[in-house]
Amino acid sequence: MSTLLHIDASPRGERSITRSLTHDFVAAWKAAHPGEKVISRDLGHQPPPFVDEAWIAAAFAPEPTAADTAALAFSSELIAEIHAADRYVFGIPMYNLSIPAVFKAWIDQIVRVGRTFGFGANGLEGLVKGKKVTIITASGSVFRAGTPYAAYNFQEPYLRGILGFIGITDVEFIVADGVNDVNYGKIDRTAYLAPIREQVAAAAKA
Ligand SMILES: Cc1cc2nc3c(=O)[nH]c(=O)nc-3n(C[C@H](O)[C@H](O)[C@H](O)COP(=O)(O)O)c2cc1C
Known part of the structure; x- marks a missing residue:
C-alpha cells in the first residue's frame, strides 16, 4: 500500500500553474495506484495558523498537559499526515525569491522535536524516513543554475535544507x-x- 500526500500552496484557483500540475500528478498517480489513498491539504485556500506562545511552550513541555496537547492538536494532525504517507507532491510557487508564507506556516507546524526530528547518538536526526517528494514550483523569471538570477533562488536550497533536516x-x-x-x-x-x-x-509513475 502507498499513500500520497498532496499539498497546494498557491492561493490561486484555475489560473495557478502549480495547482494545475499537482492536479495532473495526482490523476496520474491514482491511475498508477488504483484504490490507494490520497491525503490533500490546500494551504493556499486554508492557510495554517502561525505557531504562538502556547504552541512553543507545549512543543517543549517535558510533561505535556491536556492544554499542551490541545495547543498542538492541529500540528499533530499535520504530522500524522506526513507519517501516514510515503509519497508526497507539493505545489509551491516562488514568492519573493522563496516560498509562500502559508507553506512556511505549514513547515513551522510540522517541524517538531520528538515527532519529525530528534537527538540521536550522532546529534540531530530527522525522523521522517523512507519518503519521496516531488516539488512542483513555478516562477515568473528563471533561476536555473548558470543563469543570471541563479544566486537569488532561495526556494530550492531552503526546501532541500528543511526537508533534509526532518529526514526527507x-x-x-x-x-x-x-x-x-x-x-x-x-x-x-x-x-x-x-x-x-x-x-x-x-x-x-516512477
Ligand atoms: C506575491 C508574489 C510574489 C512573487 N515573487 C516572485 C519572485 O520572487 N520571482 C519570480 O520569478 N516570480 C515571482 N512571482 C510570480 C509567481 O511565482 C508566478 O506567477 C507563479 O506562477 C505563481 O504560482 P501559481 O501559478 O501556482 O499561483 C510572485 C508572485 C506573487 C503573487
Whole structure:
C-alpha cells in the first residue's frame, strides 16, 4: 500500500500553474495506484495558523498537559499526515525569491522535536524516513543554475535544507519557470505546459 500526500500552496484557483500540475500528478498517480489513498491539504485556500506562545511552550513541555496537547492538536494532525504517507507532491510557487508564507506556516507546524526530528547518538536526526517528494514550483523569471538570477533562488536550497533536516532526502524538483512569458501572452499556456506535464506524468509513475 502507498499513500500520497498532496499539498497546494498557491492561493490561486484555475489560473495557478502549480495547482494545475499537482492536479495532473495526482490523476496520474491514482491511475498508477488504483484504490490507494490520497491525503490533500490546500494551504493556499486554508492557510495554517502561525505557531504562538502556547504552541512553543507545549512543543517543549517535558510533561505535556491536556492544554499542551490541545495547543498542538492541529500540528499533530499535520504530522500524522506526513507519517501516514510515503509519497508526497507539493505545489509551491516562488514568492519573493522563496516560498509562500502559508507553506512556511505549514513547515513551522510540522517541524517538531520528538515527532519529525530528534537527538540521536550522532546529534540531530530527522525522523521522517523512507519518503519521496516531488516539488512542483513555478516562477515568473528563471533561476536555473548558470543563469543570471541563479544566486537569488532561495526556494530550492531552503526546501532541500528543511526537508533534509526532518529526514526527507529523496527530493525531486519539477520547475515551471519563466511563466511571465505565459502571463504576458508571449507563449500559449497549453504549449508552455506540455513538456512540463510530461515530466509530471513520468514522476507520478516512477
Ligand atoms: C506575491 C508574489 C510574489 C512573487 N515573487 C516572485 C519572485 O520572487 N520571482 C519570480 O520569478 N516570480 C515571482 N512571482 C510570480 C509567481 O511565482 C508566478 O506567477 C507563479 O506562477 C505563481 O504560482 P501559481 O501559478 O501556482 O499561483 C510572485 C508572485 C506573487 C503573487
